[in-house]
Amino acid sequence: GNSVTQMEGPVTLSEEAFLTINCTYTATGYPSLFWYVQYPGEGLQLLLKATKADDKGSNKGFEATYRKETTSFHLEKGSVQVSDSAVYFCALSDRNYGQNFVFGPGTRLSVLP
Amino acid sequence: DAGVIQSPRHEVTEMGQEVTLRCKPISGHNSLFWYRQTMMRGLELLIYFNNNVPIDDSGMPEDRFSAKMPNASFSTLKIQPSEPRDSAVYFCASSLAAPQGYNEQFFGPGTRLTVL
Numbered sequence: 001g002n003s004v005t006q007m008e009g010p011v012t013l014s015e016e017a018f019l020t021i022n023c024t025y026t027a028t029g030y031p032s033l034f035w036y037v038q039y040p041g042e043g044l045q046l047l048l049k050a051t052k053a054d055d056k057g058s059n060k061g062f063e064a065t066y067r068k069e070t071t072s073f074h075l076e077k078g079s080v081q082v083s084d085s086a087v088y089f090c091a092l093s094d095r096n097y098g099q100n101f102v103f104g105p106g107t108r109l110s111v112l113p
Numbered sequence: 114d115a116g117v118i119q120s121p122r123h124e125v126t127e128m129g130q131e132v133t134l135r136c137k138p139i140s141g142h143n144s145l146f147w148y149r150q151t152m153m154r155g156l157e158l159l160i161y162f163n164n165n166v167p168i169d170d171s172g173m174p175e176d177r178f179s180a181k182m183p184n185a186s187f188s189t190l191k192i193q194p195s196e197p198r199d200s201a202v203y204f205c206a207s208s209l210a211a212p213q214g215y216n217e218q219f220f221g222p223g224t225r226l227t228v229l
């Protein structure tokens with residue numbers, strides 16, 4: 001079946017540091033890939049997405065590129081802020097699998113001033 | 114758009130009591146999902162509906178849990194009887210299922226359930 005693997009957290013960075021959160025996936029078909037963010041006390045929000053190989057999703061300074069050859073969708077940001085502290089979830093949706101999203105376990109990011 | 118609406122936001126109850134969580138999806142969306150989130154188990158899909166029909170309830174933990182979607186704008190998740198291990202945050206999400214696959218899911222703010 002389909003699955004998503006993320007780097008284990010927590011990740012602690014200083015403000016303005018470079019961020020990478022690794023995500024790899026296993027899918028039987030041609031998935032769309034997503035990053036969601038969950039701020040404390042809130043539901044998950046879509047951060048960015050990519051629907052086909054080599055697509056780059058971007059939003060709020062975050063980027064991720066759909067790499068079919070390495071089955072990866074790593075999240076990056078060049079300079080994190082304290083306000084980026086949250087839990088980040090990688091997810092996939094595979095139309096050939098005919099159903100819902102598969103979420104990764106989440107990676108908690110803490111950014112220190 | 115008001116987004117996905119969940120009620121109540123917080124629920125504290127005693128073991129053995131019935132609990133009903135409610136969800137109003139985004140207007141026009143045709144898929145609805147119920148998730149449970151805990152520190153130990155992370156985010157778990159409980160059940161999802163497509164056009165008000167339950168498609169996959171394999172994530173429902175046991176017979177104490179039941180979910181209904183009587184119409185396109187309302188769903189409930191019921192736990193009866195509740196147990197302390199049901200304490201978690203329950204999220205509802207909705208999406209517009211398109212022929213090319215499911216689009217992004219939109220999450221509600223969640224219901225924090227505490228069973229004493």
